Amino acid sequence: MLVLSRKLKQSIQIAGDIEIKILAIEGDQVKLGIDAPKHVEIHRKEVYLAIQEENHEAAQGISIDSLKMFLERKN
Template identity: 50%
Template sequence: MLVLTRKIGESILIGDNIELSILEVNGEVVKLGITAPKEIGILRKELYSSVEEMNKTAEQSHMDADTLKNQINIMKK
């Protein structure tokens, strides 16, 4: 992990086309500005993690439902 210190108004570049700018610092809260091409998705990590967890839960529920259907089919035979 690269750790940088930046002040308000300063930026960092990621590759040739992503810029992170420090807009404001208020105590422990930092406001970032992100300039990137439209085709690059930008998501807060906690939101990404939440969606990932929901997908895992849905996948497990689907697998549980399939297992239950298979067991019912076996019992019917």
């Protein structure tokens, strides 16, 4: 893990197209601004993990038989 210290209004550059900027520091909260291409998904970690869990649960609910029935209907 790379650990960096930044001050207010300083940035971190990731590759050529992602910039993370310190926008504000208020008590124990740090507000970040993230400038990245639209195709890059950006989520808070807890949201990302919830999405992964929902995707996993949805994939578990698909049986081979239901997939075969779906494909038969399409033909």
